[in-house]
Amino acid sequence: MIAEYDTPKVDPASKDLLGAVDRSPSLTDKVYEKLRQGLLRGVWSPGEKLTARKLSRDLGVSLTPAREAIMRLVNEGALDVSEKRTFRTVDLNCEQYSEVMRIRSALEPIAVELATPLFAEEEIKRLIELNEQMKEMISQERFNDSLQIDSEFHLLICDRAEQPLMRSIIDTLWLRAGPTRNRLSYSYRKRLIGYENHKRIIAAIQLRDAAAAAAAVKRDLSEGAAIIVAVLTEDERDN
Amino acid sequence: MIAEYDTPKVDPASKDLLGAVDRSPSLTDKVYEKLRQGLLRGVWSPGEKLTARKLSRDLGVSLTPAREAIMRLVNEGALDVSEKRTFRTVDLNCEQYSEVMRIRSALEPIAVELATPLFAEEEIKRLIELNEQMKEMISQERFNDSLQIDSEFHLLICDRAEQPLMRSIIDTLWLRAGPTRNRLSYSYRKRLIGYENHKRIIAAIQLRDAAAAAAAVKRDLSEGAAIIVAVLTEDERDN
DNA sequence: TTATGTCATTTGTTATATCATATTTCAATA
């Protein structure tokens, strides 16, 4: 009878009907989500300082949830805490960026391999749509937007793989690289390599050829990484 | 002149001499570390409830650092927060455990590949030592200790790869699987598969054969995973 | 005995207070 506490007696039918109450996210969660979005969208430039107090003032919450959200991002490596204990967005150097890409290259091919048989036709259409949007953004020189769409494309594939842990790891990788990526977008310009590679990925998924899809993802990532690393290397030589 | 704030004027030589001040870790850091160790050593059984207040009382700190540390572990997936917002250690089911191993299998071979040329002779000796200790622990049926040593073995390799981000990801994987692993240790018993596989890994490193080392790690992980998954499957059928 | 309703306690969440350290300001001085 003790176990009854964990599974209170409820008529299965009504339980199904009611479903679980959707507890509203805590303030910490909301602040965290805002920070996340901001980081991905390039609201802060890499290396920019953040303070818990300003954040709490800006968002109209107390210090606690603001601070908790920041700490959470710090823990994920999306924010740095300097030796003086101030918070700033990360600015990846070439080596650090390479490591992010090395890990993505290890994980995302597996994700697409698992995802390939699970994709529904309409989801594939969505991939095509996203890729065309990306092309459009690039042609309009809206590079930050194109990066945004690129991330959506890759994350949609990861979602389909139904590997929640892997997905969360890849999420934090994007978050970590976000500001640096955004800084680069103007140097990165006008490259349609991503577009062509994405087309290859889509084609492989349509043929339900998991191995080919994995190879295409790997190629997309390594070519993309090569460009960014080149830009970063140049940057580091410059200053 | 504005930029001066980011890089205070310090004679580079003296900077090198002094090094950064080693700011003592915060209370949050200390609590976090205690929790971490506890999780790895099986202080809490999987699914056990934790409360921030009890933790703060036990460790003689206020609620804030205790809570922050818990939230940090939640964020890493080492603790769960239930729908009722209570904290408990994770209890991975077979599928979740498999996902952890799938990710380890993707990352650790890369790590050992990068580490192989960087290993010093004495570090290889340390690997041998650890492996023999593990064998000893198993023969004494001290399974939890043997798991502890197994983790040291793998993490030492990851350290040598000098990929800090990858290392931190693998760290969280261990943390996540820790309680479940510890619960299993008695079913897991007397398997010397790990020992033999570790010997293969060491041999490959000694020969500086990175590819062979990667293959050996992959084999170690997949055979280890197979056993645990078998036990977990049985468990899930039982209850 | 078992189910149910009430009330005290515990817990997570958020806000606020306190303290030590960092940073900034700005006037006095060389």
Added chain:
DNA sequence: TATTGAAATATGATATAACAAATGACATAA
């Protein structure tokens, strides 16, 4: 003008307080 240094301010870390939701204990009714 450039430097210095003390006072004012801002900030992160920690503690405590306040509140609502969840839990547990217990008395009462079936």
